[in-house]
Amino acid sequence: MPRAYRSRSPVASGLWAALLLVACLQAPATAQDLTADLALDPAVRAGRLDNGLTYFIRPNARPARRVLLRLAVKAGSVDEADDQRGLAHMLEHMAFNGSAHFAPGELVTYLESVGSRFGPHVNAYTSFDETVYMLDLPADRAEAVTRGVEALSDFAYGATLAEAEIDRERGVVIEEWRGRLGAGARLQGAQMAALFGESRYSDRIPIGTPESLRTFTPERLRDFYRDHYRADRMAVIVVGDVDPDTMERLVRTHFSGAPGPGPTARPAFDLPSHRETRVASLGDPEVQGTSVAVVHKRPLRPLRTLQDYRAALVQSLVQQMINDRFAEIARRPDAPFIGAGAGMQTLGRTVEAFTMSARVEDGGASRGLSALAEELARARTHGFGEAELDRARRALLATYERSFNERATTESDGLASELVRYYLTGEAAPGIAAEYDLARRFLPAVTPADTAGQLQDLTRDDNRVVLATAPEK
CATH class of the missing domain: 3.30.830.10 (Metalloenzyme, LuxS/M16 peptidase-like)
Structure with a gap:
């Protein structure tokens, strides 16, 4: 499966990972079409017992x-x-x-x-x-x-x-x-x-x-x-x-003998929102290297319908273009960071976060954070160019094509993990054939305006967290 939309593992185990979203959908379709649920992969037999x-x-x-x-x-x-x-x-x-x-x-x-x-x-x-x-x-x-x-x-x-x-x-x-x-x-x-x-x-x-x-x-x-x-x-x-x-x-x-539903529904534990930017700058003698991150939180967006999928595609392209820019900066002789990336993660069951993180030279935390902020500000002010978007679009479609062509060699572990996510989070699992068809039909319709709007929504000024860790001398 080419999609890697959300990480569901505990945040402590994957905070600094920059995950590339791969999903699809932007179509000249009716509003009714876009609100339709994505069907489960027809290769999957699904059922529910009486309990x-x-x-x-x-x-x-x-x-x-x-x-x-x-x-x-x-x-x-x-x-x-x-x-x-x-x-x-x-x-x-x-x-x-x-x-x-x-x-x-x-x-x-x-x-x-x-x-x-x-x-x-x-x-x-x-x-x-x-x-x-x-x-x-x-x-x-x-x-x-x-x-x-x-x-x-x-x-x-x-x-x-x-x-x-x-x-x-x-x-x-x-x-x-x-x-x-x-x-x-x-x-x-x-x-x-x-x-x-x-x-x-x-x-x-x-x-x-x-x-x-x-x-x-x-x-x-x-x-x-x-x-x-x-x-x-x-x-x-x-x-x-x-x-x-x-x-x-x-x-x-x-x-069939498993006990049925309990007397009360399972509660959802929300994360309180905050207008201010929270900062945690931490040092420890055992930390290996200096890292910085900027985390932008927002309510979790579902991935169940065609409309959700459309938004996920645009988000994927935004991440790809931001990561391409970071890679270009990292190749400079005087680069402000060793490497940087952007990706999505989930925090609990009700919040997701767009995270930009970087590994920097010791003593370079401020410079690395400034570089992340400056590149984000440039993208928010000027958006993305058509040529830049076209490269990301072609790369995304190539990923789908490769996954579709190699579908007969897909390993069971990835399919099992996808179904676990489908059950635990409701993340759509329509199957690679359906996803590839949607990608070929709808990716060409994504515009620079779409990606600029998605970036603005991902990186609002509230619910922001800045993290930095460094060796303590």
Whole structure:
């Protein structure tokens, strides 16, 4: 898939990455056409069980004789109560330590016996807003596939959460917390305060606190599992060299027993807006190099309809042209930065941000920030030229063409990740054939005025954050 519209990983793990958006759509179409929803890729079989659980099954033969299983759960650290901090992540650990079908220690041993190693083939992650479990199994071994679906169903509603196993795992997670103590952790608090303000996200780092991890009761972990792992907040994603009918039967057999919707809807935790520019300039002896960034926040724009897609295309071209300008500046003998980039990221479930970041020589933070600001001001004042836009347009279309021509070699991992995003965020996944067709039809209609207007909307003066980190001598 050529699109890389939004990063859904925690901001702490990807703040400085400049992500290139690739999407499409600008068409001489009617208003009714533009408000139509984008259909899900027809190669995907989608369904919903009576208890509310969603499933997606997508046959794909690369790699051959492999199947990727995912359980996406709309539950993360923001869902924790004050005395549950770190328990979303703790629960992720405990899912591998005893369940309805696997005694403690048995699951990983079994998966390794069929060639699936912990790490590259068996893994999970917990972020602010979601938890995702991932299994990569041999598709030509029917028992392994069935056992994998059993394991996934155990993650969903069959974890035993025995007190002895919980106490053993406390030490593992506390050691993980200690292992993260370094420059990043020391700078994280100030960065989070600047980005998230007085929101729940600032107080719910997924790893939790050592105090909470040492003192929580097993019952509070079980409470989190019962309250938030509900069928209507979970999806099973299956992508690989499999028969869809067989996989659908397995999903229905093993997930129909998952508990249905809870008594209350899941709340959305907003980030407070701010008119002033927040600044966090931080130093630490362990920081390797100096970095600066300017973050422009705005309400999250969905990517569900043709109209949304049209805006995403224009945004993609803006990012491409800004990045081309930064690359040209970086090639100068007296360049103010070593490298710079612009891209989009999400902050929670309600805010997205256009971020310009640069790596600069030590002592060059002010000069690097000035260069980012000057180039942005030039683009906002004068816009983009037709020749510049045409180069970006042709490069974007070439990306689509290459992805379409190579569609038969698309790896299952990318397709599975796309379906996880589709479920967790609602980001459209119409398939490369539909996207390439839209790109060829509509890209030529994008104008310099379109890109200038998009840049103005992306870089307003409110809700702005400036970040700088440097070695402390």
